[in-house]
Structures are given as C-alpha cells and as structure tokens.
Amino acid sequence: MTVTLTDTVHPSAADLLTGVLLGADFRREHGFWQRLISTEPFRRPGGGTPDERLRLAYDRLRILNRSLDSGARLAADPRALAALHEWLGPVDPALTTVAGIHYSLFLGSLLDHDAGTDRDLSDYLGMRRIGTFLCTEVVHGNDAASLETTAAYDRERDGFVLHTPHAGAQKFMPNTSPAGGPKTGLVAARLLVDGTEHGVRLFLVPLTDDAQALPGVRIRRLPARMGSPVDHCLTSFDRLFVGRDALLGDRRGIGGDCVLSSTPADRRRRFLTSIGRVTPGRISMSASAVGSARATLAVAVRYGGHRLISGARGTGRIPVSAHRTHHGPLASAMATVFAMSLLHRRALDRWERCTDEDRAEAERLVAVAKGWITWKSRAVIVECRERCGAQALLENNGMTELVTGVEGAITAEGDNLAVHAKAAADMLFAAGPAPGDTSPDRAGNTSADGAGNTPVDRTPGELADPRFLGRLLAAVEEIWFTRARKGALRAPHGDALARWNAASGAALRGVEAHAYRQAAEGYAEALATLPEGAARERLAELERLFALEWVARNSGDLLVAGLLTAEQVDELPEATEELIAAVAAHAPELVESFALPGELLADWPIAGPDYADAYDDPEGPWRKGPAEPSMPAAL
Structure with missing residues (x-):
C-alpha cells in the first residue's frame, strides 16, 4: 500500500500495547534483536548434550558479534544490553550469560576504566x-569487598604478582575454561604496594589459549549447574606475573614517588569503582527475566486455547482455558508480566537520565526492580509450566530451561535477598518520620512513607478508582516501614545487629511494597500515553487487577489503619473475579502485544495447535490403515 500525506495510519491495540511494554521507539530499540532470533542460527535445535549446547552458545556469540556494527557501542549502551538480554534470554540462556559477561562486565569495564587510553x-x-x-x-560472594586474591606490586619488574592464598579465595563460577576459544579475564584482586593494601582493583589477565589454561593459572570445571550449560569454573593464580599495564584505571602513585592513599574510604571507593558494571548488569538481569516470563506466558496462553478436554455433558470438547481454574492464574500472571515490564523500563529510564545528585536513588530503584522482577518471573514461569502439564516438563517445549535460567538471574549481580536487604536499610534509616510528626493513626502508624517524609493521602475512595488504589499501595509501604522502625527502636541500644534483625523482616516487606508501588506508577504513566480505545481499556483492566490483588493481600492492615472499610474488604474478591474474567477474555490479544517472532514460537511444539504432530510416529499403527477384522478364537 502507498501511504499519501492524507492517509491516516491507526496502530492496532496490540501495537499500542507493544509500545507500552517495549517503549515508544520499540522498532529501533528492539527490532535488531527480534530479527536476529528469527534467523536460522538462533532457531532451537533438537536435543544435544550439555557440551554440545555450550559449543552452540559460543558459536552463536560469534555470529552475534559479526552481526553488530560495533561491540564497543553495545558494551557502552545499557539500553542495548538490556534489549539483548530481553530477547536472547528466552532463546538461549547460556548464550545470554556469556554474551552479558563479555559485553557488559568485561568490555564495559574496560571502556569505563580505560577511557582515553590507547589500550x-x-x-x-x-x-x-x-x-x-x-x-x-568461594567464601566471598555478596561480601566481595572482602575478597582475598592479591596483586602485589613488584618494583623490579614493574608489574603485579597475582596469587590465590587459600582454597576459599579461588574465583568462583566465571566461565574461564577454554570452551569457546581463548579467554581473557578481568580479575578483581586486592592491590598491595610495599605490603600496604590499597583496595580492590581490576587486572586484565590472559587465562587460556584455545586448549588449556596458561602457565600460572589453574582452572577446574565446577559441577554442572542446573539449567543452562555455561562453563562455570574455579580459577586460581600461582604467583602469576602481569605487566604494569594490566592494572585498569589510574596507576599514579604505583612505583613512583607519589604516595597512593590507602584510607578505608579510598579502599571502598576503589572497590565500588571496580564493580561499577553491577548496576547495568542488574538491569540486564531484569530484562532477561521479563523476556523469559513473557515468552512462557505466551506459550501457556496459546496451549490453553488449543488443548481440548471433555466439557460438561452435552457440550462436546472445550479448550482447557475455558475453566476459571486454568485461566485465572494466567490472567493474574498477565497483570504481573505487564507490571514487570513497566517497572523494568521505569528503572532503566531512571538510570539512563540520572545525575550525580540522584544516582544513589536510581541505583536503588534498579536494585529493587531486579529483585522483585526476577522473583516474580520465577513465579510466573512456574505457574505457566504447571498450566501446561507434563508436556512442559520436556526440554523441547522450552519451559524447563527458563525455569532454571531465571534462578541464575535471581543470584547473579547480587543475591536478591542481599540486594533487597541493602535497599531496605537505606530506605529505613535514611528517611524516617518527618521531624515533629509523631501522631499515630488508628493503627499506631506515623504518616511518613517508606522512602521519604511525604504524608500518605488518607482520602476515602472507591475500589474502581485507580488513584485510590495508588494511595492504598503507598499506605502499605508506609505501614511496613513504620513497623520496621518500631522494631529497631525496641532492640537493645548500641547493638546494631539486634537492631537490624528486629527491623529487617518488616523492612523487606516494605521494599516489596515499594516495588509494587513503583510498578503501579508505571501503569499510570503508561495509561496517560494511550488514546481512548481498546488498548487503553485492556491496560486499565490489567492495572486494576494488579493493584487489587496486592490490596487484597494487605487488606487486613489497610482495614485496621482505617484506609479500607469492611464493605470494601468484602467487595475485593468479587471485584478481582470480574477483572480476571475481563483480562482472560482478551489474553490471546494481550499475548500478541509481546511481539514474539513466529519463528521463536514455532520452535516450541506446544505453542502451536498441531502440537501432537511432534509426537507422530512414522511406524505407528495408525499409519498402516484400518485393522483387519479379527476371527473369533476357536472354542
């Protein structure tokens, strides 16, 4: 069709919702990755041993690299790295892992630390x-600031000697084997100059050729990790010498007359600088989880529509999705997946535009989003797997790999619980109630929210009003952080651990509530961009379902606080059921908005109506025509 200046092109509801999920410029931002995973090298192979699948992942990594106009540009762009993870995650978790490590952690760190150098x-x-x-x-994960690998400066040779002092200091789980070709690593080690420690720095170290570890480097494969077959290893160093230029970043004061500062503040700053790629990495983990949850939900919705079962007497066969017990959990999952997508983009946008003044707040939102999204992704994927029954347990139907893949995201770039605990401590002790505001409400709660000092709006409202639901979500956050502060105050004075232990349970609930509120605000912002019509109606239904289910989980607290009436608490189940029915009725259209390539879905048999053909047997008895009538047995 030729479009003239007088033609008006109206995007479909699915296209508008795709823009909500992927951003207004989604064709530019995501089109390359959608096309890439549709090509033959990225189609799902049948079977294969773990070693064969690992080789495939590295082969695909090289194909991907040849497809880029610039690997450096990808490494420097957190939005492009997130898109990589969002689309490759459902296709090949092993590829996604090694690509994220190479481009984000390795190349990204080199570009961050050595900007302006001629490396x-x-x-x-x-x-x-x-x-x-x-x-x-091995013994330093979330407390990596305490790592024990050393890099001692050797004045005579003007370089560094890397050494692993004991078994617990072996580097744990990097993909350092020769699989895939020669490897070079960025090694975080404790810099020692004339016996004085100067914090953790990064060193560029060749590790292997294409067959084995290089002299001074010892590499041993770890036991197989469930799920994606990445070559996770234990790596240690036996007094390995590397030249001066192996040290990334500022080398002033090393080996010269200048004195290198070694105050605790400087050592902490150097460590945080060394792991500076953690925040973009957390964004990528969220993206991978979002993409995997969307793909799994799409398969479950499609399968539920064409898996036929016997209906009530006289009604013939009906799709299993006709049952509330089947479509209800998937409708809730749909509201959650949209919320995950919106929170991911909200955190990514905030990180991209943050300044030095609000960087800490942006980092915290990224951390909260990473934990909440990856946990929610696991719940969605497990629910979808169950809705697809025994067939979803088979590897060829794709879900089992995504179940185990999201477990890696939950742990990577900081274990979720540790990440949320840090966010909880920051939010709990950095804000507190507004000065002079100590008057409790009916629940004994002060009126400062969990992230600042803004009083919560206690205006009554209706369950059909999204603004009222938004106020309730903010109140849930306030309630839990207020409880956490009270718990801390009850602990023995001067005992920091007891204080934290008394507060942490409620504070973690406050962080969860904060994530829900941020996702709900993402819904509200997205709705404001949509014109009146079907897309806006669908998103409004998802928004209300997401909020109502969270309000229902916290209805007792909201009732005691005087923010919900008893009648409203009684209305919650019926209101939720109405929204589940509305969302379930449009589930196939909502799945269309995920913009998953047909080639991707075609590689998962249960995603298509002819899924039984995957089990056809050319030698099966049904291939031999009608059976001959049998003769009665002789008496």
Whole structure:
C-alpha cells in the first residue's frame, strides 16, 4: 500500500500495547534483536548434550558479534544490553550469560576504566579472545569487598604478582575454561604496594589459549549447574606475573614517588569503582527475566486455547482455558508480566537520565526492580509450566530451561535477598518520620512513607478508582516501614545487629511494597500515553487487577489503619473475579502485544495447535490403515 500525506495510519491495540511494554521507539530499540532470533542460527535445535549446547552458545556469540556494527557501542549502551538480554534470554540462556559477561562486565569495564587510553581492544571486539569477569570467590560472594586474591606490586619488574592464598579465595563460577576459544579475564584482586593494601582493583589477565589454561593459572570445571550449560569454573593464580599495564584505571602513585592513599574510604571507593558494571548488569538481569516470563506466558496462553478436554455433558470438547481454574492464574500472571515490564523500563529510564545528585536513588530503584522482577518471573514461569502439564516438563517445549535460567538471574549481580536487604536499610534509616510528626493513626502508624517524609493521602475512595488504589499501595509501604522502625527502636541500644534483625523482616516487606508501588506508577504513566480505545481499556483492566490483588493481600492492615472499610474488604474478591474474567477474555490479544517472532514460537511444539504432530510416529499403527477384522478364537 502507498501511504499519501492524507492517509491516516491507526496502530492496532496490540501495537499500542507493544509500545507500552517495549517503549515508544520499540522498532529501533528492539527490532535488531527480534530479527536476529528469527534467523536460522538462533532457531532451537533438537536435543544435544550439555557440551554440545555450550559449543552452540559460543558459536552463536560469534555470529552475534559479526552481526553488530560495533561491540564497543553495545558494551557502552545499557539500553542495548538490556534489549539483548530481553530477547536472547528466552532463546538461549547460556548464550545470554556469556554474551552479558563479555559485553557488559568485561568490555564495559574496560571502556569505563580505560577511557582515553590507547589500550588495544581489537582481539576482544573481533572475538579472537572472549572476555570474562572474575570477582566473587568461594567464601566471598555478596561480601566481595572482602575478597582475598592479591596483586602485589613488584618494583623490579614493574608489574603485579597475582596469587590465590587459600582454597576459599579461588574465583568462583566465571566461565574461564577454554570452551569457546581463548579467554581473557578481568580479575578483581586486592592491590598491595610495599605490603600496604590499597583496595580492590581490576587486572586484565590472559587465562587460556584455545586448549588449556596458561602457565600460572589453574582452572577446574565446577559441577554442572542446573539449567543452562555455561562453563562455570574455579580459577586460581600461582604467583602469576602481569605487566604494569594490566592494572585498569589510574596507576599514579604505583612505583613512583607519589604516595597512593590507602584510607578505608579510598579502599571502598576503589572497590565500588571496580564493580561499577553491577548496576547495568542488574538491569540486564531484569530484562532477561521479563523476556523469559513473557515468552512462557505466551506459550501457556496459546496451549490453553488449543488443548481440548471433555466439557460438561452435552457440550462436546472445550479448550482447557475455558475453566476459571486454568485461566485465572494466567490472567493474574498477565497483570504481573505487564507490571514487570513497566517497572523494568521505569528503572532503566531512571538510570539512563540520572545525575550525580540522584544516582544513589536510581541505583536503588534498579536494585529493587531486579529483585522483585526476577522473583516474580520465577513465579510466573512456574505457574505457566504447571498450566501446561507434563508436556512442559520436556526440554523441547522450552519451559524447563527458563525455569532454571531465571534462578541464575535471581543470584547473579547480587543475591536478591542481599540486594533487597541493602535497599531496605537505606530506605529505613535514611528517611524516617518527618521531624515533629509523631501522631499515630488508628493503627499506631506515623504518616511518613517508606522512602521519604511525604504524608500518605488518607482520602476515602472507591475500589474502581485507580488513584485510590495508588494511595492504598503507598499506605502499605508506609505501614511496613513504620513497623520496621518500631522494631529497631525496641532492640537493645548500641547493638546494631539486634537492631537490624528486629527491623529487617518488616523492612523487606516494605521494599516489596515499594516495588509494587513503583510498578503501579508505571501503569499510570503508561495509561496517560494511550488514546481512548481498546488498548487503553485492556491496560486499565490489567492495572486494576494488579493493584487489587496486592490490596487484597494487605487488606487486613489497610482495614485496621482505617484506609479500607469492611464493605470494601468484602467487595475485593468479587471485584478481582470480574477483572480476571475481563483480562482472560482478551489474553490471546494481550499475548500478541509481546511481539514474539513466529519463528521463536514455532520452535516450541506446544505453542502451536498441531502440537501432537511432534509426537507422530512414522511406524505407528495408525499409519498402516484400518485393522483387519479379527476371527473369533476357536472354542
């Protein structure tokens, strides 16, 4: 069709909702990745041993790299890295892992630390050497600031001696084997100059050729990890010498007359600088979880529509999705998946535009989003797997790999619980009630919310009003952080651990409530961009379902606080059921808005109406025509 200046092109409801999920400029931001995963090299292969699947992941990594106009540009762009994870995550979790490590942690750190230097990156950009990142150790994970690998400055040779002092200091889980080709790593080690420690720094260290570890480097494969077959290893160093230029970043004061500062504040700053790629990494983990949840939900909705079962007497066969017990959990999952997508984009946008003044707040939102999204992704994927029965347990139907893949995201870039605990502490002790505001409400709660000092709006409202539901979500956050502060105040004075233990349970609930509120605000912002019509109606239904289910979980607290009436609490189940029915009625259209390539869905048999053909047997008795009538047995 030729479009003239007088033609008006009206996007479909699915297209408008795709813009909500992926951003207004989704064709530019996501189109490359949608096309890439539709090509033959990224189609799902049948079977394969773990080693064969690992080789495939590295082969795909090189194909991906050849498809890029610039690996450095990808490494420097958190939005592009997030899109990579969002689309590759459902296709090949192992590929997504090694690609994220190479581009974000390895190349990204090199670009961050060595900006303006003449370091030659051509081997890594051309994938002649694959990059990896070695930070955590056997006994130092979330407390990586305490890692024990050392890099002692050798004045005579003007370089550094890397050493692993004991078994607990072995680098834990980097992909350092020769699988996939020669590897080079960025090694986080404690810098020692003349016996004085100067904090954790990164060192560029060749690790393997294409067959084995290099001298001074010891690499052992870890036991197989459930799910994606990445070559996770234990890596140690036996007094390995590397040149001065192996040290990333500022080398002033090392080996010269200048004195390198070694105050605790400087050591902490150097560690945080060394792991600066953690925040973009958390965004990528959220993206991978969002993409995997969307793909799994799409398969479950499609399968539920064409899996036929016997209906009530006289009604013939009906799709299993006709039953409330089947479509109800998927409708709730749909509201959650949209919320996950909106919170992911909200955190990504906030990180991209943050300044030095609000960087800490943006980092905290990214951390909260990462934990909440990956946990919710696991719940959605497990629910969808159950709704698809035994067939979803088979690897060829794609879901089992995504169940285990999201477990990696829950742990990567900081275990979720530790990440949320830090956010809880920041929000709990950095704000507190407004000065002089100590008057409790009916529940004994002060009126400061969990992230600041803004009083919660206690105006009565109706359950059909999204603004009222938004106020309730803010109140849930306030309630839990107020409880956390009270718990801390009851603990023995001067006992910091007891104080935190008394507050942490409620504070973590406050962080969860904060994530719900941020996701709900994402819904409200997205609705404001949509014109009147079907897309807006669908998103409004999802928004209300998401909010009502959270309000229902916290209805007792809201009732005691005087924010809900007893009648409203009684109305919650019926209001929720009405929304579940509305969302379920449009589930296939909502799945269409995920914009998943047909090639991707075609590789999962249960995503298509002819799923039984995957089990056809060319030698089966049904292939031999009608059976001959049998003769009665002789008496």
